[in-house]
Amino acid sequence: MTALGLLNMNSDQEKATSSASTYEQGLLRSIGFMARAGLICVIIGAGLQLFLEGNLEANVALFDLPRGLMNLEPAALVSVGIGCFILGPAIGLVYLLTALVKDREPQAAIFAAGVLVIMALSLIVKLVLSGGAL
Amino acid sequence: MSPIDSLLVFMIALVGGGVGSLAGFGGGVFLVPILSLVLGIPLRAAIAASAISVVVTSLTATRVYLRQGKVNIRLAIVLQLTAALGAAFGGFLVVYAPVALLQIVFGLTLYGVVVALLRRPTSSDYSAENADPFGLETSYNEPATEEEVTYVPRRVGLGMTFSTGIGLLAGMLGMGGGPLNVPVMSMVMGVPLKAAAATSTFMVGMTASIGALVYFAGGLVEAAVTLPAIFGILVGATLGARFSSRAPAKLIRYVLIVVLTILATMMLFEAVG
Numbered sequence: 059m060t061a062l063g064l065l066n067m068n069s070d071q072e073k074a075t076s077s078a079s080t081y082e083q084g085l086l087r088s089i090g091f092m093a094r095a096g097l098i099c100v101i102i103g104a105g106l107q108l109f110l111e112g113n114l115e116a117n118v119a120l121f122d123l124p125r126g127l128m129n130l131e132p133a134a135l136v137s138v139g140i141g142c143f144i145l146g147p148a149i150g151l152v153y154l155l156t157a158l159v160k161d162r163e164p165q166a167a168i169f170a171a172g173v174l175v176i177m178a179l180s181l182i183v184k185l186v187l188s189g190g191a192l
Numbered sequence: 193m194s195p196i197d198s199l200l201v202f203m204i205a206l207v208g209g210g211v212g213s214l215a216g217f218g219g220g221v222f223l224v225p226i227l228s229l230v231l232g233i234p235l236r237a238a239i240a241a242s243a244i245s246v247v248v249t250s251l252t253a254t255r256v257y258l259r260q261g262k263v264n265i266r267l268a269i270v271l272q273l274t275a276a277l278g279a280a281f282g283g284f285l286v287v288y289a290p291v292a293l294l295q296i297v298f299g300l301t302l303y304g305v306v307v308a309l310l311r312r313p314t315s316s317d318y319s320a321e322n323a324d325p326f327g328l329e330t331s332y333n334e335p336a337t338e339e340e341v342t343y344v345p346r347r348v349g350l351g352m353t354f355s356t357g358i359g360l361l362a363g364m365l366g367m368g369g370g371p372l373n374v375p376v377m378s379m380v381m382g383v384p385l386k387a388a389a390a391t392s393t394f395m396v397g398m399t400a401s402i403g404a405l406v407y408f409a410g411g412l413v414e415a416a417v418t419l420p421a422i423f424g425i426l427v428g429a430t431l432g433a434r435f436s437s438r439a440p441a442k443l444i445r446y447v448l449i450v451v452l453t454i455l456a457t458m459m460l461f462e463a464v465g
Contacts, residue, residue, distance in 0.1 A: 081265055082258045089397075093251040104419055114198065114416040120409055136415050143244060143422070144405055146251045147398040154269065165326065169269045176276040177402055180283060184409045187284075 081157055088153040089146050096142030103135030148177055193233075193416040200231060201417055205245065205424025211448065212425075213432025220246050220367040220400075221305055223421060224298065225455040229462060235291050237414045239366030240407035241421040243400045246368040248422050249429050250397025254390075261332045262390035264383065267345050270326055271377075272398050274352040275359030275369070279399045282363020283406035289364075295463035298365050302456035305371045309449050318343035318382045332387060345381040354380065363403040368396025 107114055116133035118126040123141075126134025151174050158167035208222035220242040227238035257263050286294065320329065322344040331342035345351070354376045362369035370392050377388035407413055 079261075082261065082263070085265070086255055086258050089251050090255060093248070093255075096248075100419060100422075104415070107415075113193075113195065114419060115193065117411070117413065117415055119411050133415065136419070137413075140244060140413060140415070140418060141408065143248050143251065144401050144408055146247065147401045151269075151398065154265070163327075166266050166269055169273050172273045173269065173276045173398065176273075176280050177405060180280040180402055181405050181409055184284070184287070184406050 081154060084153045084157055085150050089150045092142050092146035092149050096139045096146065099135050099139030099142060101139075103132045103137075103139055106132035107136060148174065151177075193414075197231060198416055198420045201227065201233075201241075202420035202424040204231075205421045206428040206431075209245075209249065209425035209428025209430075210432035211428075213429040220365070221302060221371065221452065222455070223425070224366050225302070225459050227417070227421075229455070229458050233417055235294055236286060236407075236412050237417050239286055239294070239364075240404065240412040241414070241418040242366035243404040243407060244413065244418050245421045245425040246366070246400040247397050247404055249425055250368060250393055250400065252426060253429070253433075254394045254397060257390035257393055260390070262387050263394045264328065264330045264345070264387055264391045265394070266326065266330070267328045267377075267381075267383070268391050268395045268398075270328065270348060271351055271355040271373075272395055275355040275362070275395065275399050276402055278356040278359025278361075279363035279402040280359075280406070282360040282365075283403035285364050286366075286403065287406060287410045287412070292463045294364060295459050297361070299456045299459035299463065301361050301365060301367075302452050302459065306449050306452050306456065308371050308375050309445060309452070311375070318384045319346070320344055322346040322382065330387075334386070341384055341387070343382065343384055343387070345377070345383050347381055351376060351381045359399050359402075362396070362399045363406075366400070366403065366407075368400045370396050 104114060107116065110132060114133075114136070116131070118131060118134045118137045120137075120141075123134055123137055127138065151170055155167055155170040155174065158170060204226050205223055208220075208226070212220075212222065223242045223245065224235070224238045227233045227241065228235045233241075254263065318341075320342040323346075324344045326348055328348070329342065329344045331340050333339075334341050355373075358369040358372045358376070361367065361372070370389075373392035373395060374385070374388045377383040377391060378385045381388075383391065404413075
């Protein structure tokens, strides 16, 4: 193996290492953002709900969220927060998918896309089975 | 649900999160049976609360492991594809299957977790020389020895098959699958134990979120149960991680085995009784 070949392999390895670090940093940012957003919404919403209603009994369904948020219902904010938590891993996957596509790693990108498709289909099938009503 | 009940949920989740963290898995295995059997919370609501708690715990813990560089992101994505299929199907079963079936599956799964605890994975015989068609080779720095640990997971197909089953159980039962993921990765796939735990932590969030998405869309999420569960598990897991170095690991493991066996048996009796 020539020195040039070794040099290329080394620079490939360095590139791979820096790509891996980039993925980790990007994942940290994306899931960190969703976790913080969820926590803020849940704390504010639950605090308001407890203050105004004295309990956490009210729940806002998915399709009622826009109306609930427009009416400034604390339970809607709580639901948004819970939604942020649930979607945190999905947002991390979206970041990974875009990064893998950008880095031209088709095999890993296909797997990431597959997981996202399954997540989306789960929700769509549930909505269809419920007849669109939640 | 009264404020006292919400406080009880918080305390149960706190203990579950702490003990689970000491044992190396999430609090879901405790939370669901105790909430449903002891507090009388509907099983589906307990499962939904547990799943979301697992997602939150995973989001928090994954950030720590990502900083340590222990998460094998590519391996997680590969295994997650089949786990996601299982979890999606499991999530639907929660909404439509009879409660008794869920209780039976949960009870049997808890027995499986007991067996996994009894067998307890030891350090795997990992290798960096395995064939690597999926490009899964990675390394991390082991602080204990200050060495770079490099490995290539093996038997990926078998790992994916196991992941499907684990995902199905996780989706049905509101768990993350951690107690089952780690033995599969370390004993079957030759992943070093710490990397297996870190990668599993990353995976359980994705797995649990698929089920949680279906529960959320199905209106099974009750804030009065879910919010105390989330905060209880978060606080408990944080405290558990903080005190893990001082905790008597063997004693905790034996206590867990006894408690889980009791819960599994209660769950099965509830199903047939």
